[in-house]
Amino acid sequence: MGKVFFISQNNYNQNEIDDAVSRAFNHFGISFNRGEKVLLKVNLVAGHEPERRVSTDPAVVRAAAKFVLEHGATPLIADSPGIDNFNNAAEKAGFLSIARELNIECHELTDPVDLPVANDADYKKIQVSKFVLEADKIINLAKLKTHGQMYLTMGVKNLFGCVPGRLKAGWHYNVGLNREKFAGLLLDIYNGVKPTFTILDGVIGMHGNGPTSGTPYNFGIIAACVDALTMDFWLCKMLGAKFEDYPLYLAAKKRNYPQCELNHADIEGDISSEKIFEGVELPKTRSMRLLPHVPFVERLMTSRPVHIQKLCIGCGRCAAVCAAGALKHENKKLYFDYSKCIRCYCCHEMCPVKAIEFKPSRLLSFVNKITGGK
Ligand code: SF4
Ligand code: SF4
Numbered sequence: 001m002g003k004v005f006f007i008s009q010n011n012y013n014q015n016e017i018d019d020a021v022s023r024a025f026n027h028f029g030i031s032f033n034r035g036e037k038v039l040l041k042v043n044l045v046a047g048h049e050p051e052r053r054v055s056t057d058p059a060v061v062r063a064a065a066k067f068v069l070e071h072g073a074t075p076l077i078a079d080s081p082g083i084d085n086f087n088n089a090a091e092k093a094g095f096l097s098i099a100r101e102l103n104i105e106c107h108e109l110t111d112p113v114d115l116p117v118a119n120d121a122d123y124k125k126i127q128v129s130k131f132v133l134e135a136d137k138i139i140n141l142a143k144l145k146t147h148g149q150m151y152l153t154m155g156v157k158n159l160f161g162c163v164p165g166r167l168k169a170g171w172h173y174n175v176g177l178n179r180e181k182f183a184g185l186l187l188d189i190y191n192g193v194k195p196t197f198t199i200l201d202g203v204i205g206m207h208g209n210g211p212t213s214g215t216p217y218n219f220g221i222i223a224a225c226v227d228a229l230t231m232d233f234w235l236c237k238m239l240g241a242k243f244e245d246y247p248l249y250l251a252a253k254k255r256n257y258p259q260c261e262l263n264h265a266d267i268e269g270d271i272s273s274e275k276i277f278e279g280v281e282l283p284k285t286r287s288m289r290l291l292p293h294v295p296f297v298e299r300l301m302t303s304r305p306v307h308i309q310k311l312c313i314g315c316g317r318c319a320a321v322c323a324a325g326a327l328k329h330e331n332k333k334l335y336f337d338y339s340k341c342i343r344c345y346c347c348h349e350m351c352p353v354k355a356i357e358f359k360p361s362r363l364l365s366f367v368n369k370i371t372g373g374k
Contacts, residue, residue: 002227003028004234006269009203010220012050012059017222021063021199024224027268030197032137034072039135040064041195043143043158044079046212046350047089053206053216056141058094060201060222064139065102077106078131079161082168083321083350107131112164118191120255122184128162132193140195140228144205144221144235146214148283148303148345148358150179151246153211154235155198155228156190163189169323172344177298183251190228198228200235208281213354219277221270229259230266234273237262239280284360302343303358307334311355318347318356 005027007020025031032038042061048054061077068075077099081089086108090096099106109129117124132138142158150157163171175182200223208214225231229252236246243249243260253260267273284303305327312332319329326340327347334356348356 002225002230003266003268004223004225004231006267006271007222007224008220008270009222010218012057012203014059014062017057017059017203018063018066020222021060022067024199024222025067025197028197028224028226032068032071032073036073036136037134038068038073038075038137038139039131040068040075040077040139040141041132041158041161042077042079042093042095042141043153043161044081044086044089044093044095045161046081046352047084047092048212048352049092050094052212053145053204054143054212055093055095056143056201057203058098060199060203061095061141062098062102064141064199065098065104068139069102069104073137075102075104076131076135077104078109078129080109080129080164080168081161082346083317108164109162110164112167115162115189115192117188121188121191122181123188126163126185126188126192127167128189128193129164132162137196138193140198142198142200142228144200144202144219144223146207146210146281146283148209148211148348149343150183150186150248151283152232152236152239152241152248154200154232155195155225156186156232156248158198159189159193159195160186162193166323169321169346172342172346173323176342177302179247180251180254183247184254186248187229187251187255187257195228197224197226198231199224200231202235209283209348209354209358212349213351213356214281217277217280227259229257233259234262234267238275239277239282241280241282245282283358299338299341299343300361300363303360303364304338304341304343305336305345305347305356306359307336308355308357309333311353313353313355315352317350317352321346321350 112127
């Protein structure tokens with residue numbers, strides 16, 4: 001199990017972020033060799049301005065790229081957005097201007113190739129971008145956010161973006177309703193990609209209806225680690241979230257991963273292992289605990305996506321991303337086929353104007369009421 005290093009950081013002042021990021025690299029003794037190719041895997045799920053707090057903040061990406069350059073290595077900023085044109089999304093998120101300023105590459109993770117997976121992998125055939133395998137080192141630049149489908153998205157979940165473009169939607173469809181199975185896939189990708197280092201931008205993250213439609217939350221931290229699983233589980237606790245609602249934890253527990261046993265000695269830096277972020281709104285999209293994984297029951301215990309028509313701009317991105325064929329769009333009207341819907345919430349994630357929300361089923365509302373949502 002690894003250590004997790006926390007740095008208090010309350011704003012995106014570039015000089016302060018440069019110091020914080022250098023401190024993180026130096027704390028773990030991460031260095032780069034001249035000429036090495038270093039892939040900076042940012043979070044660019046969709047094209048939003050930095051103020052929406054959807055993507056890794058450009059100040060953090062710039063600081064990491066500069067650190068790599070100063071060591072004589074060659075950084076590449078990269079990700080694969082769900083549906084957006086990469087260049088438009090990277091321009092909006094502020095990544096292309098960093099690439100121009102530092103004269104480095106910034107491009108999409110394309111060209112799927114087979115990922116060598118670990119022996120305990122649930123999924124033996126996973127394809128990721130060839131750029132991931134060609135990199136000498138991968139620096140995982142994640143964002144701290146809640147996530148409607150997977151509860152939280154931090155270090156491990158960020159690597160799902162190594163799967164190119166529409167192959168991501170295919171995985172959602174193949175895995176279906178079962179969040180634990182999807183979390184198993186995330187573990188397989190994490191173990192196969194083996195990032196050298198993870199830096200998590202939690203200066204201002206997102207809570208509520210993440211990962212794209214929530215509200216900003218000032219966590220005031222940058223976290224860094226070699227083992228992102230340990231970091232994610234500690235942050236789950238610090239956010240006041242429940243492990244039994246966190247599919248990644250449940251999947252890791254099933255595999256007896258040692259990271260599931262939190263060790264207070266693993267927390268280093270500016271905050272204590274007792275830290276709790278107050279008032280974090282967590283997704284209440286389903287109950288993970290009370291019922292077995294049977295598709296019919298899962299549907300009843302999981303919130304449905306619903307349309308807020310007055311906000312809709314009629315872009316059609318929601319229907320275009322739906323791998324289950326459960327959603328049609330016509331003239332700013334959406335038609336859901338809930339019998340086909342796998343509750344992946346990709347439609348919610350890709351909506352640029354928050355015009356898709358979650359509606360709990362009656363059974364889930366009842367369960368939340370009697371359990372107090374606990
Ligand atoms: S309608 Fe939305 S939540 Fe349902 S399968 Fe399609 S993209 Fe996923
Ligand atoms: S719901 Fe959102 S994604 Fe779908 S058409 Fe309307 S604005 Fe576009």
